[in-house]
Amino acid sequence: MIISPITATPATLDDLEQAARADLAALGYPAPGWLAPLDGHAAGAIADVIIVGGGQSGVTLAAGLKWEGLADVRVLDSAPAGSEGPWLTFARMEELRTPKTQVGNEFNVPNLSVRRWFETRYGVAAWADLPRIPRTDWKAYLDWYAGVFDITITSETQVLDVAADGDVIAVTSLCRGTVTRTLARAVVLATGFDGAGAWRVPAFVSDSLDKSRYDHTNGPVDFDRLRGKRVGVLGHGASAFDNAIKALSAGAASVDLCFRRPRLPRTNPHRAIETPGMMTHYPDLSDTTRWQIARFFRKNDQPPPVRSFETAMALPGFRLRPATPWLDVRETQGAIHVTTPGGVLEFDHLLLATGMAVDLPARAELKSLSARIALWGERYTPPDDEADERLARLPYLDAFYGFLPKHEEDAWVGRVFAFNSASFVSQGPHSTSISGHRHAVPRLVRGVLRRLLLDQEQAILPALERYASVDLPVADDFEARLATLETEAVR
Known part of the structure; x- marks a missing residue:
């Protein structure tokens, strides 16, 4: 199906961007910053969150985190600028597999949706006639989406390691021949389908x-x-x-x-689990059920x-x-x-x-993590007839995509989140896919916010005691008049 952009329209994509930004402002985007400064570190020296991967998940997560008051969200991607994700490289299909109505990265803001973008570019009738979203249009939409949220992607940046540095996380990366070390309060690995290993x-x-x-x-x-x-x-x-x-x-x-x-x-069994209840509360299922579902999808492909x-x-x-x-x-x-x-x-x-081989140590960004994180094979023992060596090698994640440590001394791994194929058993077979974003992105965002709040728990009460926002109107004689009224009230 060949689609040509419409030649005349009252609304251009620039107009749509302004309309989307107006919608965001009306909904309180972005929330005010709320993180307390970290002792011993200069302002701006530590990112709130570093996201590894600037594809569809990376930009959507960055938008969600910025919405919740995390101002310093940095996105790193190994590809050249404009080539993030698989859409212009090894993805060679003409259109997405995901039904066009199951895209969920617009946060219920119509002017952010791929539908509104597509209608603006090609016309309302073109969307009505469209069976599925063309691959290259999806990539163009993602680039526009990142621009609406002012998300800057640092391109040609290969992450070499993610490791602890005191109470924060150090991300070592190679960018155009230069090795840098950047500190962050939390790290999200949005590294796609091969995030748990390698194409082999x-x-x-x-x-x-x-x-x-x-x-x-x-x-x-x-x-x-x-x-x-x-x-x-x-x-x-x-x-x-x-x-x-x-x-x-x-x-x-x-x-x-x-x-x-x-x-x-x-038949495609993925469609059977794309329900709000399943997609939203999948981590609340028992280990046995999640393991059996993962095994089912291993045996019954789409x-x-x-x-x-x-x-x-x-x-x-x-x-x-x-x-x-x-x-x-x-x-x-x-x-x-x-x-x-x-x-x-x-x-x-x-x-x-x-496909992909599950091989955590093969991932450069998991160099320090792979030996320290809990695996499914260490947390769950299935019946002999349900054993699966491949699934056993995947990380056993918490309810918010966070890594769990093998040993207490490595609690820092809980500040690193795996929003990629490593979540296959813990969060479901395709929670990080396009159709899963509506339910999975808010869960990941809550997990990051929860971790950062707990990290600064000891600073909450002192900050509350220092809080001095005057809500009542202030005039020259206000305090005197207020004191008189309070005294009369006592009498």
């Missing part, structure tokens, strides 16, 4: 082939190199189909999409998007191969031979849509 090619492929013969679909792919090539894709999810389409569109001779299941999933499926199936050269696991891969006489239960397939290049 299966060892039976990487151990057998030169790196030039394969790519992971969640990384850079030179599709022009695939012109005239026979391409094998392993996986059956959205990424597998989107990359197959991209390869064929770039001129690949053929694409065989292989997966081990006997058939593609037909189907590819309908549009991606239909597009791929209509392309010449595309072959769908269910019940075709790859048993062995090797290069023979310049070709890649893949052994399957049905025989040997021959390819020139492989695309691996094999």
